Amino acid sequence: MxxxxxxxxxxxxxxxxxxxxxxxxxxxxxxxxxxxxxLLVEEININSEHYVRGSEEAAFGSKRIGCVELPKPLMKSIQDLVEGQDKRLIRTDALRLYDALRSTARIPKETDDFDGTRSAKKIRKATASVVEPHKVSYGPRESVAYAAGVLPSTYAAVTNVMKEISSRVSDFRPRSMLDFGTGPGTAIWAAKEHFELEKCVGVDLSEDMLRVAEQIEESIKLGDSTPVEFKRFLSVDPKAQKTDLVVCSFTLGEISSAALQKSTVEQLWEQTGDMLVLIDRGTPVGFSNVVRARQWILDMEGANAHVVAPCPHEKPCPLLFSPEAKPNDLWCHFSQRVQRPTFLMKTKHSKFNTEDSKYSYVVLRRGARPAKSSSIESQAYHWPRLIQPPLKKNGHIVMDTCSTNGEIQRMVIPKSQGKIPYRDARKAMWGDSFPHLSKNKIVTRVSEGITKEE
Structure with a gap:
């Protein structure tokens, strides 16, 4: 009692x-x-000091942002767009888009199948399920199918790149943006999530795609939203003010020839006042498109341009220009997970609500590469980048990285190197910049790239 x-x-x-x-x-x-x-009443004092296990540098170099989800206004606008269409036609058109993308994924090899080593029967059997490389023209049906079946994955890739730029480059605060090959305006909506833009221009050759972009923009536009102008052609005015941020996402692969690609990239660079972002599919062809565009600009500008990401150098890419490069087997690309909206799950007839978007990219900025100083931001420009998921072994971590000397090197971080470096290596993921040096001997997997001009 x-x-x-x-x-x-x-x-x-x-x-x-x-x-x-x-x-x-x-x-x-x-x-x-x-x-x-x-009764003895004791007050327990809780120490608010945070115990740090990993290094601050490794956290700064981390590229992962978790699963990307489309903004709800954007999802609703696409859902409203899909509701007024025939669902079976949308799926049929989306499957045609997927076939076209798969058919142009790999770099064609100049080999003669009829060299006497393979019979005609084996060749017919091997090529029976292969779709001939082709591209799709974006009409009214294809534009809606693109918004319903492709836009989420492209949005996730652009979001990852924009997040990396905003977190790594503190002095970059763009006010204007040009999105070349805007499609339904994917890159514009992703950039708005990370930058306070005052003017956005979207350029696309397809009138039907621009019509879809305008419809999406009208449905999610608020009273104080950033004005967006969509047009078919890129007007070049030497006297006009240049754009702070120029983006070309998933468009280089749609350009028919290398000469036209080079001309387009050079015009985009002329329009760039500060930073140019080039993104393409994470396939051997998409990777080669980005790398060649990167090299064109660096050859043209020299020391007046530098790579912000992902390369820690301005030398030729070893995965494409090195004598031992095999771009169909090993190429630089990254992955970003995205949550599938309901309309995408219905379009793909899938029960899984997530998918991984593979992409290759490069971020170029005017001016020389920042010199290494005491700040983490300047040091991060010189950290090697993981081009593949690390191999986590018993007592050591194996990482393939793109190094500052323009080589693909294999680093091994053993447990004996220390608690912090070993934990950072254990937590490192594909695409991260790694701040520690290797205790063990570094092995060169792919040597430095050499261009034809050299």
Whole structure:
């Protein structure tokens, strides 16, 4: 009885909700023999100091952002767009888009199948399921299918790149943006999530795609939203003010020839006042498009341009220009997970609500590469980049990285190197910049790239 009365007196008092009352076992057993004043009440002080296990540099170099989800206004606008269409036609057109993308994924090899080593029967069997490389023209049906079946994956890739730029380059605050090959405006919506833009221009050759972009923009536009102008052609005015941020996402592969690609990239660079972002599919062809565009600009500008990401150098890419490069087997690309909206799950007839978007990219900025200083931001420009997922072994981590000397190197971080470097290596993921040097000997997997001009 005394125990219950004592608990009632304690609980009815105005104690702070952030404190706890602890009684020893002996005190609980003697509650009937003691009074409240005889109880020993101790206040436990909680140390608010944060215990850091990994390094700050490794956290800064991390590229992962988790699963990307489309903004709800954008999802709703696409859902409204899909509701007014025939669902079976949308799926049929989306499958045609997927076939076209798969058919142009790999770099064609100049080999003669009829060289006497393979029979005609084996060749017919091997090529029976292969779709001839082709591209799709975007009409009204294809434009809607693109928004319903392709836009989420492209949005995820652009979002990852924009997040990396905003977190790594503190002095980059763009006010204007040009999105070349805008499609339904994917890159514009992704950039708006990370930058305070005052003017956006989207350029696309397809009138039907621009019509879809305008419809999406009208449905999610708010009273104080950034004005977006969509047009078919890129007007070049030497006297006009250049654009702070120029983006060309998943468009280089749609250009028919290398000469036209080079001309387009050079015009985009002329329009760039600060930073140019080139993104393409994470396939051997998409990778080669991005790397060649990167090299064109660096050859043209020299020391007046540098690579912000992903390369820690301005030398020719070893995965394409090195004598031992095999771009169909090993190429630089990255992955970003995206949550599939309902309309995408229905378009693909899939029960899984996530998918991985593979992409290759390069971010170029005017001016020389920042010199290494005491700040983490300047040091990150010189950290090697993981081009593949690390191999986590028993007691050591194996990482293939793109190094500052323009080579693909294999680093091994053993447990004996220290707690912090080893933990950073354990937590490192594909695409991260790694700040520690290797204790063990570094092995060169692919040598430095050499261009034809050299």
């Amino acid at each position: 005394a125990y219950r009365q004592l608990l009632k007196r304690i609980t009815t008092r105005n104690y702070s909700t952030q404190k706890a009352l602890f009684l020893s076992e002996k005190q609980i057993q003697s509650l009937d023999q003691v009074t409240e004043s005889e």
